[in-house]
Amino acid sequence: MNEKFYSLKKEKQDTMINGAMEVFAKSGYRHASTDEMVKVCGVSKGLWFHYFESKTGLYSFMASYALKYAMLEFNMRTMKEGMDYFDLRYDMEICKTIMMNKYPYLPLFLISICEENDEDVQEVLKDPLARYREDMSELMLTADYGRLLDHEDRVLLTDMVDHTIDALMKEGYRTAAFPKERYLDSVRKHLRALKKLL
């Protein structure tokens, strides 16, 4: 990418980032089109390539940016060590709804990145995604898992939580405006039900 992108006004940077994020999040890498980005955020076709060289380059930048930004926010807003796992997990979802103020499609984009399986971007996605997953694991390790001591069981359980929450998130995006309150309520209910079992 062209480093001069960072010299643009913050506002314009975010307009472009949000435009690309929305289109990529909704359609995935392959089906996302430059024309749609033009329509969504009014920045001309040529400019995308002026700064990002190719569609792959743009996706690479966007994915790295989104993963880094999310990780930073998670670390900043949820850092009390030894927190109860379920509380931490809920706080993370609150955190996501806060990020939506700046980048409305970020949480959906994060999910879409993890599900992306287009050959053209596997390579560029590999490192940032690995680092994100590593940092995420580290963050989750600081939690207090109560009676859930066995490692294998914990992995299975947290996987369930993750998949469920992702599904709820996707559901939220199906409505015209993301229903933050309803989403958080739903997440809370699910977490509580599960905690009860232990």
Next chain:
Amino acid sequence: MNEKFYSLKKEKQDTMINGAMEVFAKSGYRHASTDEMVKVCGVSKGLWFHYFESKTGLYSFMASYALKYAMLEFNMRTMKEGMDYFDLRYDMEICKTIMMNKYPYLPLFLISICEENDEDVQEVLKDPLARYREDMSELMLTADYGRLLDHEDRVLLTDMVDHTIDALMKEGYRTAAFPKERYLDSVRKHLRALKKLL
């Protein structure tokens, strides 16, 4: 679709079904191309449109067919009422590996259908998918859930199981030939670990 498709020799029907299934399962609706189907199963481009009118029409037929066929097989091969949930779940996976004999990509296609989010097929997918999920729920209700009596908890748990199994299935398809034995072993291990918790 053109009903005359059913007048074709069963063999040719299945050639076409398997061709479309493979391409759709591997690439998803949008990225699947008519040319690839021609390449994969040697049936001419024109014939697809002769019988199915459009790509959407073909996908609609394929999805309905796959969902119905799978449901039928599940019902035929796993019907002992009051079976232990984890045993039933494992039997279903055995059932999938049996279906692979006739339709090698069917289990992957089922997953891909559930993850499909292309606007053009949301509409046609809605009803058959809803019916499939309903039938599936009904089937699963016949199981014996042991101590897992509360409904909400049960939903969350079975979701986890479903997501985990889907992930293992996808992994299996990444190798050249699907490793049935290894797959079933892995499923069994995961189910056992979970059962232990209850």
Next chain:
Amino acid sequence: MNEKFYSLKKEKQDTMINGAMEVFAKSGYRHASTDEMVKVCGVSKGLWFHYFESKTGLYSFMASYALKYAMLEFNMRTMKEGMDYFDLRYDMEICKTIMMNKYPYLPLFLISICEENDEDVQEVLKDPLARYREDMSELMLTADYGRLLDHEDRVLLTDMVDHTIDALMKEGYRTAAFPKERYLDSVRKHLRALKKLL
């Protein structure tokens, strides 16, 4: 390229060949555009790629075809061994004007091929062009050079003839309809003047 091109009606093959030949001859590889070929010969954009895969592939086919066709015609129509060099050279130009009946831009295309210096086609041009030059040398060797016995001198002299004739040919194409009679007259005059010197 797709071998099925040869199964098309001869007439359509020649329509496409003439369309591509005209545009490539006039504009060279890089500046030639598919849109112009559509305009010139009414064959749709997609069909060029159906048969030739890429612009490079099309150029490669066209160049090979033109070089082979020209060489064949030269050999068929000018084969009397021991002919006087200047007569042979003139016969070749007659031969070119005859080829124009079938492929109006062939002689200009031959010149343009030899002057082509776009990187993308150097590779595919190398072999057919080398063979053409070799065959051409062989053909010219059968001529009777009279008093022009020294090899180096002969090369320089025939180069002059070639360059002059190419220039006259290019000039002819600048008018709306190629003026065959005037062209042949001009060639004859030049050749005679040179012969006189020896």
Next chain:
Amino acid sequence: MNEKFYSLKKEKQDTMINGAMEVFAKSGYRHASTDEMVKVCGVSKGLWFHYFESKTGLYSFMASYALKYAMLEFNMRTMKEGMDYFDLRYDMEICKTIMMNKYPYLPLFLISICEENDEDVQEVLKDPLARYREDMSELMLTADYGRLLDHEDRVLLTDMVDHTIDALMKEGYRTAAFPKERYLDSVRKHLRALKKLL
């Protein structure tokens, strides 16, 4: 063009002239790109259009400049009347190698101008090129052609010389640094061989 170009420091003028000359000489009018000029000589995109209005305008200026400059140099450095034609022709090539000190790509650019056949610049090239050819003819008329008295024969012969020399020049530019000595040797050998014939 904007006359203020001449108010720039001579050094900057030549930087721009050399940048444009290199890119035009190497790629021809159409294929030459503004971006490459920026890369080659570090002068911003906007400035080219500030002084030259359009790509055509720039090419027009560059061609006129190159043709005038070359003609001036030829006249200044080779003016002894009644010189033997072959000696004069050789002196002109020496003259070209001297020009390379100031404008490394000038001789190649001169050739490329004569071969340029892009419609967009035919018009602007017409007059300066005609004048250059006229002046050149005049210059060549001062030479002593020895036994080559007939006008028509002389034209053909000198054409041959010109084409051969152009080819040698182009060959020289294919190496990383232009091999002046080798080039001049080669020209001398060719001229001598031809003179022998007369």
Next chain:
DNA sequence: AATGAATGAGCTTTCATTCAT
């Protein structure tokens, strides 16, 4: 004077779809 961000028309190429045979 000088920059380079910004534009949009035009390029090559892909692909669902049509239709003559």
Next chain:
DNA sequence: GATGAATGAAAGCTCATTCAT
């Protein structure tokens, strides 16, 4: 019934040109 030649809209990308700073 079956084929695949034929189409054209839309994709990713390039590039001469404009213009605010």
